Amino acid sequence: GAGVSQSPSNKVTEKGKDVELRCDPISGHTALYWYRQSLGQGLEFLIYFQGNSAPDKSGLPSDRFSAERTGGSVSTLTIQRTQQEDSAVYLCASSPGPLRTDTQYFGPGTRLTVL
């Protein structure tokens, strides 16, 4: 389809391992966002990309979290040395551009479980 896609849909890892989560935004959308959803909670903003640059990384919970975006399209969220509290659903969203950041379209998410 033409929506936001994310992979993998589920990831189970052991504490201390690194994980990479991938997001493919809607074609033509220049703005991309990562959010985290913990069990029973609303979504927590992590990072925003406009094109390949990330003007706001303030939501990243620790320096173990990083994200990059190449070619203005696909983005990867990397979590190093995973901890059990990192277990959550990681959601990616995209929007048409900097003037339309309110209309964010979400992918299905990656459910991360850290054992």
Next chain:
Amino acid sequence: GQQLNQSPQSMFIQEGEDVSMNCTSSSIFNTWLWYKQDPGEGPVLLIALYKAGELTSNGRLTAQFGITRKDSFLNISASIPSDVGIYFCAGLEPNSGYALNFGKGTSLLVTP
């Protein structure tokens, strides 16, 4: 960002009943959004509100942007079983044009 106060936390209703849920914040927002999330899926945008006092409908859904800019409500009329899901409010603060602040969600269950 701040977390919005969304209520009720859950609702269990019969098909055909009307539903109302609301969100409040301690600061003003420029935009209020309402999303629905089905199990295993990402949130889907239902209604977007851009002006204080604005009342917008989308089929059986109606939402309003509070005149104080610190609250919003969502009404669902004549509920049907497929309305089941978690409804989230979200808002954008004036100085943050992209980081949505979310409520914790209202879980809606509809019995036939």
